[in-house]
Amino acid sequence: GAVVSQHPSWVICKSGTSVKIECRSLDFQATTMFWYRQFPKQSLMLMATSNEGSKATYEQGVEKDKFLINHASLTLSTLTVTSAHPEDSSFYICSAREREFEQYFGPGTRLTVT
Amino acid sequence: GNSVTQMEGPVTLSEEAFLTINCTYTATGYPSLFWYVQYPGEGLQLLLKATKADDKGSNKGFEATYRKETTSFHLEKGSVQVSDSAVYFCALSIYNQGGKLIFGQGTELSVKP
Numbered sequence: 706g707a708v709v710s711q712h713p714s715w716v717i718c719k720s721g722t723s724v725k726i727e728c729r730s731l732d733f734q735a736t737t738m739f740w741y742r743q744f745p746k747q748s749l750m751l752m753a754t755s756n757e758g759s760k761a762t763y764e765q766g767v768e769k770d771k772f773l774i775n776h777a778s779l780t781l782s783t784l785t786v787t788s789a790h791p792e793d794s795s796f797y798i799c800s801a802r803e804r805e806f807e808q809y810f811g812p813g814t815r816l817t818v819t
Numbered sequence: 820g821n822s823v824t825q826m827e828g829p830v831t832l833s834e835e836a837f838l839t840i841n842c843t844y845t846a847t848g849y850p851s852l853f854w855y856v857q858y859p860g861e862g863l864q865l866l867l868k869a870t871k872a873d874d875k876g877s878n879k880g881f882e883a884t885y886r887k888e889t890t891s892f893h894l895e896k897g898s899v900q901v902s903d904s905a906v907y908f909c910a911l912s913i914y915n916q917g918g919k920l921i922f923g924q925g926t927e928l929s930v931k932p
Binding site: 709737739746747748749750751754762798800802805807808809810811812813 | 855861864865917919920921924925
């Protein structure tokens with residue numbers, strides 16, 4: 706099946722700094738990418754949907770100025786957590802799909818803000 | 820609104836036992852239903868899906884039937900293996916909503932030899 710990678714797999718940053726997470730589709734063109742957040746023992750919550758070349762659509766309650774999403778190419782989307790705080794610590798997961806086909810998920814990035 | 824509810828875990832079974840993980844949903848539109856599996860350290864993988872009422876999805880010995888009358892999509896397997904130990908997520912997507920997935924809370928399955 707198709708492969709989606711995320712980098713880094715784990716990051717620790719200090720409160721007030723920004724951190725960027727990359728999501729790449731390795732063997733297909735991702736016309737749409739999704740970003741999810743997962744708390745321990747809880748479900749995945751969709752944060753935003755991004756289509757290549759256009760602005761991301763954020764779910765209700767997600768601060769677009771805090772979670773900056775860029776989908777600059779058909780194989781790369783980035784999520785930047787700006788001015789991170791400890792409550793932003795979480796597991797961030799991306800998924801990607803080509804047109805109406807199946808979504809493929811990345812392995813996730815664990816963010817710890819100290 | 821749209822939501823998915825799964826039975827709580829963790830579920831612990833002995834090898835070769837029968838597995839059922841319950842999933843029910845509410846949807847304002849006409850949903851497609853999915854089961855995803857997350858093995859330790861890996862990303863979510865699609866296990867099976869069903870796109871209309873009475874469809875049965877199946878894969879790797881797992882099955883689930885789309886029951887519109889009971890708004891359910893329960894996951895079953897007749898004989899589990901240690902390698903089935905993972906977290907299982909039930910999810911739905913609504914036609915014409917851009918492929919967004921709404922997930923249940925996940926059910927952790929542990930199979931002991």
